[in-house]
Amino acid sequence: MYMIDLPPPFPSPAEIKLHVKGALANGVTVGEIKEILLHATVYCGIPAGLDAFKAAHEVLVKEGALAAKPGE
Numbered sequence: 512m513y514m515i516d517l518p519p520p521f522p523s524p525a526e527i528k529l530h531v532k533g534a535l536a537n538g539v540t541v542g543e544i545k546e547i548l549l550h551a552t553v554y555c556g557i558p559a560g561l562d563a564f565k566a567a568h569e570v571l572v573k574e575g576a577l578a579a580k581p582g583e
Contacts, residue, residue, distance in 0.1 A: 524566035531570040541576050 522530075534544055544567060552560025571577040 524562055527563050527566040528570045531567045532574065535570070535574055535576055541571060544571070 531544060548563050548567060572579045
């Protein structure tokens with residue numbers, strides 16, 4: 512979980528995706544990932560936080576941890 516949150520500001524979307532995939536593989540829940548990203552957003556800013564959430568969402572859907580939104 513620690514690697515998702517660091518280093519501030521958020522790493523590139525590709526790095527976020529890598530760390531989210533690793534976190535899932537190590538048993539971190541979707542809720543915990545969301546909490547980590549929300550916490551980091553406070554320090555890194557809304558634009559960076561939104562990019563991180565988008566990157567994480569792509570991985571979570573691809574890995575089957577979240578259902579895709581209708582139309583995706």
